[in-house]
Structures are given as C-alpha cells and as structure tokens.
Amino acid sequence: MTAIPEYSTPRPAGLVGLYRRVISLPERIPFSLVQLAARVAIAHVFWQSAQSKLASWPVTLQLFASEYNLPLIDPAIAAPLATTAEITGAVLLFLGLFSRLGALMLLGVVSVIQIFVFPENWAEHLLWASLLLLVLTRGAGVFSVDYLAERIFRTRA
Structure with missing residues (x-):
C-alpha cells in the first residue's frame, strides 16, 4: 500500500498571512x-429582574396590573409566575443544572415580554434570546453540573 503524500496549503506571507493569523486567534x-x-450573563439579567420584583412586591403587583397588563392572566397570578420563572431559570443557568430547561423557561419569559409588554425593546430581547438559544441548542458546556452529571451517568451505564 502506498502512502498518500500530504500536501499542506502554503501559508501566505507578509501582511495577508499576519492578518489571517490574527483573525484566527479567537478560534482558540x-x-x-x-x-x-x-449562561452567567443571562442568568444575571433575570436574577436582577427578580430581585427588583421581590424588593417591593406591592409595586410589582401594581406594575403587573397597570403597565404590564398581560391579557388572559390575573396580575396576582402573573407576578409570582414571572418572578418564580426568573429566579428558577437564573439559578439553573448559573449552575449549569438542567440548563436547557432553564433556557426554555426564560425564552418563554422573553417571548411574553416581547409580545405583550415592551415590543419596542426588540433589540434587547433579541440579545437575551440569542444567549438563551445558545444554551438551549448547544448545552451548558464543560463548566456545568449538567456536564458532570452526564460524565457520572455515562461511566455507570
């Protein structure tokens, strides 16, 4: 059997080569x-939001009754649901525990905010949704409880 010769693409020299090497650095x-x-960035956003709701619950209820004004759901139910989703989702994402579930929950919150509350803030909501979609589609990564649990269960199976 004959060996197939390896051909490497010659590296461009000069400024072009330097440019290609510099722009490829982030790939490392x-x-x-x-x-x-x-995970940490988006968890922080929703943790802070929940903390501001909890800091003054009467004001939160008033906001849900007047400014947020969600259709088909009573403000006395919507406020605790939203706050619980924000706290739970933020903790799950921060720890990397059931991260995809946490991301999905918070995507639901973002969707409600975008559609019913502040549609004019679409750029900010798109930023949040982008980070959440990254976690939902690619997982929490190596630095997570999800990853540790997967490794433990994989070795025991």
Whole structure:
C-alpha cells in the first residue's frame, strides 16, 4: 500500500498571512468559555429582574396590573409566575443544572415580554434570546453540573 503524500496549503506571507493569523486567534477560545459567559450573563439579567420584583412586591403587583397588563392572566397570578420563572431559570443557568430547561423557561419569559409588554425593546430581547438559544441548542458546556452529571451517568451505564 502506498502512502498518500500530504500536501499542506502554503501559508501566505507578509501582511495577508499576519492578518489571517490574527483573525484566527479567537478560534482558540474554548467554546465552553463562551457557553459559561452566556449562561452567567443571562442568568444575571433575570436574577436582577427578580430581585427588583421581590424588593417591593406591592409595586410589582401594581406594575403587573397597570403597565404590564398581560391579557388572559390575573396580575396576582402573573407576578409570582414571572418572578418564580426568573429566579428558577437564573439559578439553573448559573449552575449549569438542567440548563436547557432553564433556557426554555426564560425564552418563554422573553417571548411574553416581547409580545405583550415592551415590543419596542426588540433589540434587547433579541440579545437575551440569542444567549438563551445558545444554551438551549448547544448545552451548558464543560463548566456545568449538567456536564458532570452526564460524565457520572455515562461511566455507570
């Protein structure tokens, strides 16, 4: 059997080569760090939102009754549901525990906010949804309880 010769693409020299090497540097960043940053960033947004709701519950109920004004759901039910979803989703994402479920929950919250509450803030909601979609579609990454649990269960199976 004859060996197939390996041909490598010659590296461009000069400024073109330097440019290609520089723009390829971010590819060396581990994707798990990107996943961790996305989880922590979006968890922080929803944790802060929930904390502001809890800081003054009467004001929160008033906001849900007047400004937020969701259709088909009583403000006395909507406020605790939204707050619970924000706290739970933020904790799950931060820990990387059932991350995809947490991301899905918070995508639901973002959808309600976008459609019924503040549709004019679509760019901010798109940013949130992008981070949540990253976690939903690619998982929590290596720095997560999900990853540890998967490794433990894989070795026992």
